Amino acid sequence: MxxxxxxxxxxxxxxxxxxxxxxxxxxxxxxxxxxxxxxxxxxxxxxxxxxxxxxxxxxxxxxxxxxxxxxxxxxxxxxxxxxxxxxxxxxxxxxxxxxxxxxxxxxxxxxxxxxxxxxxxxxxxxxxxxxxxxxxxxxxxxxxxxxxxxxxxxxxxxxxxxxxxxxxxxxxxxxxxxxxxxxxxxxxxxxxxxxxxxxxxxxxxxxxxxxxxxxxIAAASRYMVTVRGRSCHIATPYDLRHDALTAAAQIIEAVDAISQEEGTRANVGEISALPGGVNVIAGEATFSLDVRAADNALRDKVFERIWQAADTIAADRHVSVTHTRIHTADxxxxxxxxxxxxxxxxxxxxxxxxxxxxxxxxxxxxxxxxxxxxxxxxxxxxxxxxxxxxxxxxxxxxxxxxxxxxxxxxxxxxxxxxxxxxxxxxxxxxxxx
Ligand SMILES: [Zn+2]
Missing domain, CATH: 3.40.630.10 (Zn peptidases)
Incomplete structure (x- = not known):
């Protein structure tokens, strides 16, 4: 035809x-x-x-x-x-x-x-x-x-x-x-x-x-997520670290897993760490987070799971996590x-x-x-x-x-x-x- x-x-x-x-x-x-x-x-x-x-x-x-x-x-x-x-x-x-x-x-x-x-x-x-x-x-x-x-x-x-x-x-x-x-x-x-x-x-x-x-057309929300710990020398033993970047990496992995499980689309495309030294444990890490979902309820559920996972990881790694919404569309x-x-x-x-x-x-x-x-x-x-x-x-x-x-x-x-x-x-x- x-x-x-x-x-x-x-x-x-x-x-x-x-x-x-x-x-x-x-x-x-x-x-x-x-x-x-x-x-x-x-x-x-x-x-x-x-x-x-x-x-x-x-x-x-x-x-x-x-x-x-x-x-x-x-x-x-x-x-x-x-x-x-x-x-x-x-x-x-x-x-x-x-x-x-x-x-x-x-x-x-x-x-x-x-x-x-x-x-x-x-x-x-x-x-x-x-x-x-x-x-x-x-x-x-x-x-x-x-x-x-x-x-x-x-x-x-x-x-x-x-x-x-x-x-x-x-x-x-x-x-x-x-x-x-x-x-x-x-x-x-x-x-x-x-x-x-x-x-x-x-x-x-x-x-x-x-x-x-x-x-x-999917619901979308974008956030900037900041993980705060404490910067210190690489010599610091693991149980005494407050490593913001390692915590951020774990949260990003959780985002990926949760989004796949829920059938949504998520992306972390930007990340930065401070102070940014090869031999310095990062005291702060900031990354972007964009989630798209077929409907608003699914988007909200995914974010709820992401923030829960982030809190658990933060407690584990002795850091704190905050997030700021920069865009949202139903x-x-x-x-x-x-x-x-x-x-x-x-x-x-x-x-x-x-x-x-x-x-x-x-x-x-x-x-x-x-x-x-x-x-x-x-x-x-x-x-x-x-x-x-x-x-x-x-x-x-x-x-x-x-x-x-x-x-x-x-x-x-x-x-x-x-x-x-x-x-x-x-x-x-x-x-x-
Ligand atoms: Zn177009």
Whole structure:
């Protein structure tokens, strides 16, 4: 079985467009495209051009997101959003975020060119979010938080690596930093949000499958953990030591074991020890801890077990342990009806039964979920590698993906007709005669 002809043809265009966008970078050898940067403005001009060719009107919203809108059977209908992000991490691949936006443009274009969009009970808005990765200002999902109504003005005082404030970056981009909150959409103008994204993990490849839905975007919490003991000479006998680093090593092993037992994902990626001498027992050790879990309760259980283990190890080693939370995000469950539309789309495109995966990476959908029901479609990427120039996707997977994504859009139209998705209603102002 192969994907429909239009999708096979579209996959060539989609991959060529990803290549072209990769050329809009601030790095000499590699891809980096930051929020509110000149390269992002160039990317917007290019993608807006593709949107125009597909029958869409375009604008950049007050938060610096690119919007392409294709009307449905009459102008002004509530919209189904197809979105992802156009920014990147430093030395990025060509597909993280970008592929989702470009596929959405191709699907909308095909619906326009075939005249199908003229029959749809909704408009389509393709969203290219300006910031998901947080590479420039250290706060993530800025574009999608603004869209979903979660914008916080205090972010404007953050500075990039060159000392430029976000406030100034907005002005340089031609936007008014005092108006960013106006990017917040109204619930009644939208039906829901579908995002197409590379998996950024190896499960689809392991299962020899091109596509899956996403069941939920994992809960995540990050901590800095500090172990305090007492530094002393290497000559100190073991029973008199208060070795912070050895205790930290044991706690890290416990994190690994607990997370594996509970079926979550944990990582300790940073560690430092003081005073840092080859012949000095460490008096203090600090490490980062990031845990991702399918739901909030499981995440909380894992942390409870980790802190219990840490206390036991600390007592044993005559040290103390403290922890500070630096980030937390609750799990976001994908909407069952929209997820059904995506899974049905996968089955229509591939002729095989669809299944869902938990997404351990974060996505724009987390921030959009403040406002709208969301669902996601994952496509296999080579070796599960992402945030790397080695990111790679197969052309035939992209063709199946485009086909499935278009089916998903049409399945939403069907669900509205069946009544399983209820159209949002505008609150009408009462007109007094
Ligand atoms: Zn991404």
């Amino acid at each position: 192969s994907a429909q002809q239009w999708a096979v043809k579209a996959s060539e265009t989609i991959l060529a467009r990803c290549d072209e966008l990769a050329g809009l970078t601030s790095m000499e050898h590699g891809i980096e495209r930051d929020y509110l940067s000149p390269q992002m403005a160039q990317a917007y001009r290019l993608v807006a051009d593709w949107m125009h060719q597909g029958g869409m009107s375009t604008h950049i919203d007050q938060a610096g997101n690119l919007v392409g809108r294709l009307e449905g059977r009459e102008p002004g209908l509530p919209a189904l959003v197809l979105g992802s992000h156009l920014d990147s991490v430093p030395d990025a691949g060509k597909y993280d975020g970008i592929l989702g936006v470009i596929i959405a443009v191709s699907v909308a274009t095909h619906l326009h060119d075939t005249g199908i969009s003229d029959t749809l009970p909704f408009a389509i808005e393709v969203l290219g979010f300006g910031d998901e990765e947080g590479a420039r200002f250290g706060a993530t999902l800025l574009g999608s938080y603004a869209f979903g109504g979660g914008w916080r003005d205090e972010w404007l005082d953050r500075r990039d690596a060159h000392g430029v404030t976000m406030r100034q970056a907005f002005r340089d981009f031609g936007l008014d930093p005092d108006n960013v909150h106006e990017a917040a959409r109204k619930r009644e103008d939208y039906i829901g949000y579908l995002e197409f994204h590379i998996e950024q993990g190896p499960i689809l490849e392991q299962r020899d499958r091109a596509l899956s839905s996403v069941t939920s 799990a976001v469950r994908c909407d069952p009806t929209l997820r059904g539309c995506i899974e049905q789309g996968i089955e229509q495109a591939e002729g095989r039964e669809a299944f869902g995966l938990v997404s351990y990476p974060g996505h724009d959908g987390m921030a959009v979920a403040n406002l709208l029901p969301i669902a996601m479609l994952y496509v296999r990427c080579k070796g599960g590698i992402s945030h790397s120039p080695l990111e790679s996707v197969r052309a035939d997977d992209v063709a199946y993906g485009a086909d499935a994504f278009e089916h998903a859009v049409l399945n939403v139209a069907q669900a509205i007709q069946d009544g399983s998705i209820v159209m949002p209603t505008h609150e009408r102002e009462e007109v007094l005669a």
